[in-house]
Structure formats: C-alpha cells, structure tokens
Amino acid sequence: MKRRLKALTIIFLFLVSLIPIKASADATPPSINAAGCALIDASTGQMLYGKNENTQYEPASTTKVMTALIVLEKCKLNDEVTIQQDVDREDGTRIGLKKGDVLTVHELLLGLLLDSGNDAADALAYHVSGSIDEFAKLMNAKAKELGATNTNFKNPSGLPDPQHLTTPHDLALFLREAVNNQDFIKISTTPSYTLAMRNDPQRTINLYNKNYMINKGSKFYYPNALCGKNGYTITANQTYVASAKKDDHILVASFLYAVDKNQNFEDMKTVFDYGFNNFSWVHIYSKNDKVSEYKINNTLTIPLLSTKDLDYVVPKGDETKESYDIKVEDKDLSKQSFNEGDEILKGKVYVNDKELETVDLAAGASRNYTSLFDVSSLSKNSIIAIYGGCALAALGAATGLGILIKQKFKK
Template identity: 35%
Template structure:
C-alpha cells in the first residue's frame, strides 16, 4: 500500500466563508406555495428554498419513487397479472381489471402520465406482494437516496397522516429517478399508446411539458389534504433543474417562474472536461514512469456570474502506483467546494494503460540503455 497524498488545486483561494448560499435575487422571490425548492440534477445544489424541510403530504408525487422501483425491479417487457386489489382503487385510474395481463412498461406510463392509483397498486403487489411490504421497500430506497424526513405507507399518495415528505427529500428522490434513462424518457413523454389492441392511450397531465421552455417532467399531485403539489423539471444549456412546490393553487405558474428565473440567473459552468488532463502521478515498475489522470466525466454546475471566484477543489490520490495500470482505472477523487459545501465529486481515472516492466526492461533501466 502506498500513502495517499492530498493535492489542492485552488480555483480561487477562499479567504472567508460566505454565510448565504445562493443568489439573492432568486432568494427574494415570493410564492404562494407552502414549501418549494429548486435543485440542480447534476450536483444536487439547492438554488431556491422555502420551508424545504417541512414535512407535508405530497399526494401523487409519491409515484416518482414507485416508478423508479418498478423500473429497477421488473423487466419492462414482463406481462404483469393484475392483482384483484388493484381493481377499483379510488381516485385517478387507468381502469385495470383483476386478472388481466399488462406489460410493466405500460403500467409505468399509466402511473406517471395518467397518475393511475390502480397502476401503482398493481406495481406494489407485483414487486412485494402487499402494500405494506412495498411501502417498506419505498422507505428503504428513500433512505439510500438520502431522504431522511420521508415516510411512505402506500404507492400512490392517497392521504394518510403517516405518509409525508419534504421538498428537499422529494428533490433528492426526483434527482435519483432522473438519472435513470427509462424514467427520464417516461416523464417527458406527452402521449403513449399501450401495447395491446385498442387498450389504452395515455396523455400526460403535466402542463410543464408545454408551457415551460425545455420542460421535461415530472409529476403532478393533488388531494384535498395536500393541495396542489408539483414536481417540474426542465433542461436548458446542458443543465437540468427540478422545481417543486407543495400546497400551491398556482402550481404550474410557480414552478415555471422558478425554473425561468433560475435559468436566467445561473449559467452552466464547466468545472472539468472529461478530456482534460488534471494531474499526473508516478508509476513504479512500469514501462512508463508516470501516468496522466483525467476526470471520469465532465462536470457542469450551475453558477451565477460571481461564484467561480469562490470555488475550491481538493484532489485525493496516491503519491505513486504499481504497474500494470489499465486505461480508465480509477485512481483518485476530486471534491469541489462552494461556500465551504461540497458541490461536486468525481473520480480521477488513468488516461492510458501502462504495462509492467519485464526483467529485460529493468536491466535496461539500470544501465540507462536506450535513454
């Protein structure tokens, strides 16, 4: 084992920590919702907040995690036999019948586009065998994501006093879901025809897809107890942002305004490019004496016009490596801070493969042959 070295790249030396974390113009926006948040999908950075840790009912936005679990646990082409408990569930429905067989992907589209409570129930029974066991799985997955102030008791969001989340937690859950390409495609789809003759045609209820530039998701929710809840997303200039509002009568206009203002104030800032050589480290017993390191992927973060002066990136990597080394091998890690908070983490990988020296190579090295 080799000692690890800590190398610090100062994008800008941070002399003092700024107490505020976000743009003052955006922070000053007043909305009618009880709670709201704007979050960057790539980094999880919170750009706007109002009561983001307040526990509230979230109605059918619950179905975001139900859809994610369906995608993660059921083959999309599988024909799911509809459990009798899924037929006739109150509220919004795609009118499933007990015993019929429906492809999992169609259940997911019915869940997210038409907000089918029966679809949510069918998914729960298919994965876990009961509502209670599925709720346990939902809570387990939520905790893995980091949603610590959330509790699910059902897969659809019909009201229960013990069924709640926060704007921050729901942002984390949505961010995780949007990293899944199937989920991302489903929620931005405006119209879906199920794979069954004359069966179902699902039109998306989410008006954000039409009224917001770059609108691409995610989910509406409403009960009398929760009020109107909306998780909206949009992508512009390689940035995808999530806007959430709870108990907001003007839900679509609120989230559209928050997204528009956030995109106006925050611009994409390329922190690192995946082709960029960041640093090098020594290689022992290799045919080359050092290896170049680059980021695992490009990192684009939302920044206002002054914030690049407050960035600090720390590199954690070994001082030396043993050959052989494979191209793409994970070598170290870069952590970037803004206002003293982590805003981005990415791995450093080897830019090339380096073979181990043979005995002949070592002898040549010893005598300086070929140098």
C-alpha cells in the same frame, strides 16, 4: 434664454440615450403560493431557491416518481405483468385495471405517470415485491441512497397516510435522479396512449398526460419544461415536481401544499425563470480530463482522469470569482494492477475551499504489478532461471552449513 436651455436639455437627453444600459435579471427571490418549494440544479444538486425546503409535507401522487424509479431499476420494460390482486378497489385515481389483466411494465408505467393510476402503482408494487409493505421498504432505501433524509414512504401511490411524508428538497432529489433515466423521460412525456389488455385486446384504456407544462395546447405550457409529476389529495393539497431544460442545463423544482392550482402553475414558470435568469454554470472538468496524478513510485506516475462532466452554479456576475481544486484520497496502490480507464481512486472537489462533490477518478494508463513471489505472469525461461537460482542458493547454504558443522566437530 429659455430657448437655449430647452435646446441644451434636448441635447443632454439625446446624449444620455446613447449611453448603453446594462440589463440585469431580477434577483429578487419569487413569492409563491405553495407552502414548500425547492429549486435545485440537476447536475450538481445545488439549492438555488428554497421555501420551507426541509419541512415535511404529504407528497400525494408525486410519490409515483419514486415508484417509477424502483420499477425501472428492478424490471425490464417488456416484462409481462398479470394483475393478481383486486386493484380496482384502490382508492383515489384509477385507470380501470381489473384482476386478471395482462400488460407490460412499460404499459403500467404509462398508466402510472400519465394518468396517475393508483391501481397501476399497486400492480407494479405487487409485481416487484409481492406486497405494498415490502415495496415501501425499497422506496425508503432508495430515498436514503439519494440523500433524502426526511422522507418516509408507506405506499407506491401517494394515498394519504400520516407517516407518508417528504420534503421539497427530498422530492426534488427524486426527480433529479429520474431525469438521468431516458426511459423515465420518454414515458412521462408521452402525450397520450391507448392500452389494450393482452388477455382481452378488445378492452382498451385511454391515457392522457396530466402534465400541462409540456402540453403546447395548454395555458400552462412552459417552453423549457422537460418532465414532471403532479398530485392532489385533500390533506396534501396541490403538489408538483417538475424539471426544465435551457441551454443544456436542467433545473428541478418541487412544490408542496399549494392551495391554488392555477397559481401554482404560474409559480412554477416564475421559479424556473428565476433559476435560469439569475445563475450561471461554471465548467470545472469535462469527462476524461486529467485532473491530477498519482505517484506509484519514483519511476512511475499515473494520470488521474475525471469520470464525468462537472459544473458549478454561481450567481450571474460571479463567474470569475470562483477557484477550485481537487484532493485525491490517500490510498496505497503500489501493489495493485489496473487497466487504463479503471476507476481507481476518489477525489473531493472544492470550490472556494468548500467541498462540492466527490468524483470517481480513472487511471490514465495501465499498470501491471508483479510480485517477486508471483510467477504466474513470468515466461518459462524466467521461471527456470528463478528456480535454478534458488536451488543454487540453497545448495550453497547447505554446503556452507556442512563446513561449519565439520569444523565444530573437529574442535
């Protein structure tokens, strides 16, 4: 009897082993040592994970992401900059610039993003705006433009200031913008660089990238890492904003007020893995897809094309549960001309009846509107015919009016 029971047990276990088991990702949100964190999808801006994501903290040198954005927007990389101020007196990390040094904007950005030079930050701010205060105004304006509502910058380097604050969510928005700029990615991922002063080529400065997540020789290396920026002050503690790319999808994560630097690097890997393992991207539209149409009149309808690729992030397993639609703005184009490809309207994209994003819509065909009173586009013969017709009509009206007047006086 025991032998039979044992044999049946073995057969049962063998059969169970043949049943396929569906592996699932760990959907438990990560536990991290940073006080504040935000993980967002770079293409949509959707929040995938947050911890005190709207709480203000000091950003330290992660500030330099915004500094670089402003400089890349306002300057050319080969512009030469002569250091006019005593930036070597700047507090915190310096790369060793001196008054009178001549470098390019590109070289100063390397000093800013690789070695986190506060002197490079100040030199760039003076070059763009003439003062730190004026440059801070540009930073704050750009922050608002990007949707950051809880950020206030006071300087381009991230030096401590009780009014120099951001949130994990806002900080993630800044790097989300930066990863769309190939110059930013190329500069921020340069492993090392040697600066030679153009006014004194014998004087050089060696730069080394402090983003250990992209360094294959570092214990903190992360294969999916794209780019990022670290920071530290006594009051801000460890700060970091980083991006990672996997299967053509980019995630951005920010970490503020982390006590343990080593643990923070491990936490960054954990947070990115959580995002990649637990979320899927549903493709909604591709660039140039026809997404709707606009009726000009009873005889003319213009196709409306998406001007960008549009994806939506969902928890894995929910890919087929999403429905989407687009609502085109109500705007009168009946008296407007436009060419194929011109952005003529905006559309609000909804997923499961919840607004996702507003996208510019381009005309899928050209349209040339001509007013009855606009003769600029008419041929010479057409103009002659119109004027001739008007003259005849005026002559006829005058003749009729004359006859009426004569009849009235006869009476």
